[in-house]
Amino acid sequence: MSRREQVFHGWGEPGAGPALPGHAAGFLRSELGVDGSVVAPPPALEDVVVPESALDAGAREKLAAIVGEEHVRADREARVLRAAGKSYLDLLAQRSGSLPGAPDAVVAPGSAAEAGAVVRACGEAGVAVVPFGGGTSVVGGLAPERGGHRAVISLDLGRLDRVLEVDERSRTARFEPGIRLPEADHVLAARGLTIGHHPQSYEWATVGGCVATRSSGQASTGFGRIDEHVLALRCETPLGEISTLPVPATAAGPALRELLVGSEGTLGVITEVTLTVRPVARARRYEAWFFRSFGEGADALRTLVQADVAPDVARLSDEAETRMSLALAGTDGLKARVGGAVLRARGYAEGCLMIVGWEGEPEDVARRRSPAVRRLEAAGGFAAGRGP
Amino acid sequence: MSRREQVFHGWGEPGAGPALPGHAAGFLRSELGVDGSVVAPPPALEDVVVPESALDAGAREKLAAIVGEEHVRADREARVLRAAGKSYLDLLAQRSGSLPGAPDAVVAPGSAAEAGAVVRACGEAGVAVVPFGGGTSVVGGLAPERGGHRAVISLDLGRLDRVLEVDERSRTARFEPGIRLPEADHVLAARGLTIGHHPQSYEWATVGGCVATRSSGQASTGFGRIDEHVLALRCETPLGEISTLPVPATAAGPALRELLVGSEGTLGVITEVTLTVRPVARARRYEAWFFRSFGEGADALRTLVQADVAPDVARLSDEAETRMSLALAGTDGLKARVGGAVLRARGYAEGCLMIVGWEGEPEDVARRRSPAVRRLEAAGGFAAGRGP
Incomplete structure (x- = not known):
């Protein structure tokens, strides 16, 4: 246990953590x-x-x-x-x-x-x-x-923390289970690649842990769900090892891989994971939108998903979470920039905040954003500006 | 067994089947x-x-x-x-x-x-x-x-052939297992919807059979794989019924659904299937491309998949299958229209045929086709015309 370690009673290393503004x-x-x-x-x-x-x-x-x-x-x-x-x-x-x-x-x-x-x-x-x-x-x-x-x-599993192989051509990487996400991404970054999985626990979570818990990351509407990245895994059980085939798709048989993903250690110990990886995004565009109600926002997102133009990130807050997000953002935050008066005047004052985001190559972000934005507008959304 | 039935020793109903030109x-x-x-x-x-x-x-x-x-x-x-x-x-x-x-x-x-x-x-x-x-x-x-x-x-399972429910808002449909794909699509078509799954056995295959065999359809690069359509299923086993939750995604636990999909009847009998369905495509665009070798074509497809711009249909034939496809197409077929002389002159005479296709709303097809075509050209492909 020589590697970085959190305090036993909270989050982060001793003395770390942001102060409350x-x-x-x-x-x-x-x-x-x-x-x-x-x-x-x-x-x-x-x-x-x-x-x-x-x-x-x-x-x-x-x-x-x-x-x-x-x-x-x-x-x-x-x-x-x-x-x-x-x-x-x-x-x-x-x-x-x-x-x-x-x-x-x-x-x-x-x-x-x-x-x-x-x-x-x-x-x-x-x-x-x-x-x-x-x-x-x-x-x-x-x-x-x-x-x-x-x-x-x-x-x-902390000692099993190596990147075993990176296949740049097929864009896959094979990991030992105990490597943490930042360390894994650091190794991949040298080749312009990333896992692209960003759960809230990113700083501490391990590759094996993400797979064992069927982790869902920030960009889970797009590329962020770990289960969609798992190409293959090895798992040690009391009866022996299970090793699944590292193939992108198969039209035969039950998917044992999907039985082990999310099994939380109840079926065995994941000892190796092969993930698909992706190029580090050269462009990121995050936007805030407002809808008059949660239902209106949900209808908008359904339209996007059904038209196959969903953004990579899509988060719709209800009224209470919207109020909290705006309050915690503070006076130099989103609300200030957008102007509460504008929101009120247009009937969005008690509305719901939606964050949408695209990541990838610049032309890719532009190409995918345009049909989505058109639908958000048609669904009653009010564009409240770009994120940081 | 009163419904339509194939001959026991071949394909199709008695007397059916195309003649060999x-x-x-x-x-x-x-x-x-x-x-x-x-x-x-x-x-x-x-x-x-x-x-x-x-x-x-x-x-x-x-x-x-x-x-x-x-x-x-x-x-x-x-x-x-x-x-x-x-x-x-x-x-x-x-x-x-x-x-x-x-x-x-x-x-x-x-x-x-x-x-x-x-x-x-x-x-x-x-x-x-x-x-x-x-x-x-x-x-x-x-x-x-x-x-x-x-x-x-x-x-x-032939008597279990009903469509139990169609949810137009969520675009899902619940089927008994024995309904054949054409009959299922016929019921959905009245609401402008389709399953969108077209295996070669389409005419006879049942919804339950497709799920039990993890069937892969013609448009499997896009929307055609049955496993990507299965939202939930019910399965009768010797120990009782398994019923999975009809949710589009979950970040918790093993996916029992994925254990039953493809299980070929070895774990139980699928008695109900909920599938996501899609609007009947208003536009279809199929194109033939030629590459100088199978490797060149495979490299091109990898580029498309990794850039997230793969078409719905993508089929690359090797040299032998290309020769057969062109021969069976006949004198009014693809080769004639493209002109063997042109192919030879440009170095594609012994090359490989690739069929790519897009289906959906007209603007959707156009939007998705353009970045793909650009990459096919850059990868050395020769556009040989549109399909029927």
Whole structure:
């Protein structure tokens, strides 16, 4: 666990994270009655209580024989850092100072073969396995549930962080599962390529974790859904390895790949992923539009999708989210630039904000934008300017 | 089995099928040494030998109690018509006059619930079930393999042939599995819609069969792959029904739908399918292009796909298929219109034919065609004219 690591009780590295601007604090105060100031500080990691590890010496020895003694850790730090994800419930548990469900050990394999051997050794020993990628799950994916098992380990994939192959001709890349998205994109950028997948957890999420959770990125209307990028994967299960064919399409048989994508570690551990990649966009155009109601905006988006001219990014906010977005944007934000008066005069004052965006080659963005914009206008939208 | 039915030993209804034009017969003679004349006539159906049915009276009674006596048939006609598909090997077997593997009975449920009850009754009785849709499989999908089972039945889905619902707003339609594609499209056409899936077996293939075989249609580069149309399905298995959610996208969990699509009846019987549908195309533009080699043509197609400007139809023939296509097109065909002399003069004489096509609204076809054509030209293609 020598690579960058988040604090166990929140988001980001120690001391990182943006401060709350004054106008945002004001908005929170008026909407929720809280002012964003610290109510109670989180406990220090060394004060967090975890139960004694239930992993017996025999099982531990077997795992150490596979991955090496130093990669089987049962100390407090390792167990606390792998005990939960980043949901609100997770954060509350982490800040309570007690993690009764913490994994009994953290095991970090150094190869796909070692990962497979660990999974099978645990299967034989009756030990539950919870794979750990970026640790950003907000749906309980990291809960170390032991069920009827004797113990539970966190299978830390952080050492499997290499880019194995980049095929510039076919625009595919093969990754080990533990590489984080920014590091993967950094390697690809040297060849003018990118994965193009930008979930909110981008900074910390791993390639394997995105696939295991069927992650949906910012540009998911266009190219951002991870399931549409997965060409093939390898997965270690208690019964052996599953390896799917790296072909762009097939007209035969069930798609086992689609059974593993989104399986959240319940069927096995993803040990290798082949993704389609794309050129880094040379042009980006983001625009804000307003609609008089959520229904009007939704109708507009349906028109775009059915005409096959949907933008890469399409996000329609309801009235409440629109109000929040405008408030958090502040006085130098969107609302100020557009002019609240204009919106009111045209009947959009209580309306809904839609963000649309295109990315790609400049001529490509222009070609795809034009039929979409025509339809947004025809559907009653009001163009409120370009984004940053 | 009152609906239209193919001859058991070939394609189409009795007496149907195009005659072989003279120039095609000439080509076959020169290439293969055969002249297309009849070598041996197929046997009459009543002369085909099938073994005695292995379905015992008890099992038959249970099935009859579910679907009605008249829908459990063990006569020769029913069994011969459901014994095989339409592959070359199937046709040879059918024309041999003996079908030792014919199913022991043909059972035709009248509802999804009846289909489920049949599957479960067969599971309990140790009887294998082979679902039968359009009967057009060319990969052995209809082989009535009994394995270790006491008997095998053909589960004929022909009575489940209704369009259950058309949602014009969301552009989706819900079908029973046994409806054939032309009949389904006929119902949709009344509302200006179509499935848009055109496999070579279009005339006979059923909606359920297309899904169970992960069928790939003519316009599969664009909208023609059935797996990209399946929004949801219901499937009866020996352990109960699986019903997937009718949502266009999800970022959670494994896609069970993708496990059932292409499962060829091995996991259960598809009893209902919800497909996305599309407006009937008002414009169609098909073009022939020539490339100097297969590699040059493949490079051109890769460029189009990677630039997201692939046409709906894209078919690149190798040198041998190109020669055959031109020969079978005849003297009033493509080659004549383009002029062999022109092709030769420009170095495409031994080249490869590429057919590309766009379908949709006229402005849509024009908008999508232009960036594709520019790239085909840049990649060395020679435009040889529009199709019919």
